[in-house]
Amino acid sequence: MNSNPLVPEMLAEYVPVITEILYLIAISMFILGLKRLSSPATARSGNKMAAWAMLIGIVVTLFDQGIVSFEWIIAGIVIGSAIGIALAKKVEMTAMPELVAIFNGFGGGASAVVAGGEYMRLSGVVGTGDSITMAIGVLIGAVTFTGSFIAFGKLKGFVSGSPVMFPGIRVLTVGLFLVVLVEAVMFAMNSGDWLPLVVLAVVALILGILLVIPIGGADMPVVISLLNSYSGLAASAAGFVLNNSLLIVAGALVGASGLILTNIMCVAMNRSLFNVLFGAFGAGESAGPGSTEATGDKTVREAQADDVAVMTAYAQRVIIVPGYGLAVAQAQHACREVGDMLEEKGVDVRYGIHPVAGRMPGHMNVLLAEANVPYDKLFDMEEINSEFSKTDVVLIIGANDVVNPDARENESSPIYGMPILNVDEAKTTVVFKRSLNPGFAGIDNTLFYKENNYMFFGDAKKSLTELISAIKTL
């Protein structure tokens, strides 16, 4: 009889109890670690606490009586750590959504393999209940795996960002779902047979692709949040298979977190989750850029760097509203510099951030933090919306739809009902923009034609640099 070389024989009988107690400690540390994420001041220590909890969980498991060979374990951990650290160190902050998508994929894939591998280890001696949890684990994990890599491809541009549809995709998707169901039942009925589990895994991998590929690139923040939730649920399912409470709890925490973020993103975009996931299945993208109304008699006021410098430097309160265009133009640092200079002149400067300003929840905050904007200057939509009416100048940089008053006023607008930043309540607004072209959604922005709005045309970075030198000469 082999036994774990790490444990002296006389202590072996106590290992299961000690393991469970240490798992409980690890679980508590995960929860406390997440709790510490409720403030930027304690967040870093919270993340470290969760990392320690993970280490405890791994080390404790190594003392498990069943584990007798360590070569493969050590090799796997060394390879995985090297890849993980390399990815984490070199990623650009703008590419965070892609990285999270990759990590999601690996997590889901690992859970699927664990659920399947447990079957191999037990050599098919599994009860009906266990085989159902195994099937669920493999299904969620495999869908997360391929779904995440398609999401990654869409964010990176490898896969078309527009919804990819082909005739019969709906029938195919539903059909494959039925196949999964049938295979799961077959697997549960004759638990000695491995073929249904393999078929189920392959079909689930295809389903992951089919479920994400019809979703537009702009909706990827929702998809990533949802896949994040799935990766947690996959871990939980693996925990059910292994009867491991640590996996179940940790997975449930992640599942809850992903669902909350999914919901926040859906509310911010004024879409239902169903509409995001299956919207393209319906009418088939009628929008297109064709909706340019007669803009004939509407006029815009143009401003130059000097005008904006005077406006802002002699103002009392300025709010900067950044959008993803700011990050695309790599203008975060220039933006922060403008903010700093204005503050030196005694102006109260704040940043108002719409929930969908970046490409994943909270993305813009990270991009600004990277440019050394202090986090106590960043305000979310609910906090800042009542402040605009008391504000002299709002600088809108690289944002468009999220400040379009039509979302509030024009019932026929496609974005009607979407929560927006009420920048038009401020005394003056300045929009930094390349041209008058409608934005991503192809919707005309009525803010541009308001009397108290000025357009500052040009590339965001170039315009901000001009503004910096203009403020300096004042």
Added chain:
Amino acid sequence: MTDPFLINLFIFVLACFVGFEVISKVPTTLHTPLMSGANAISGITIVGALAVAGFATDLIPGGQGELWATILGFIAIIMATINVVGGFAVTDRMLEMFKKKDDQ
């Protein structure tokens, strides 16, 4: 209530409630680190991967699943470790950037 599935279900549902309570208090500013940190936590599945990869061969009389279990466990360990180590590392890198005005 000795059925392990039921006990697991209890644990799962209660943990979901705890998760919702704790995470709904995380401010918008930290949602990206929350997601990548939670992501790292979902790599907890590595614990399962360890069990699958390193399990005793003679626990399974006549089983030929052993080799497959080792290979699958090895793959799972690599994927889960990427998720865990990379996730915690990049979250730490992000959180390090979040500073108050006075700390600068």
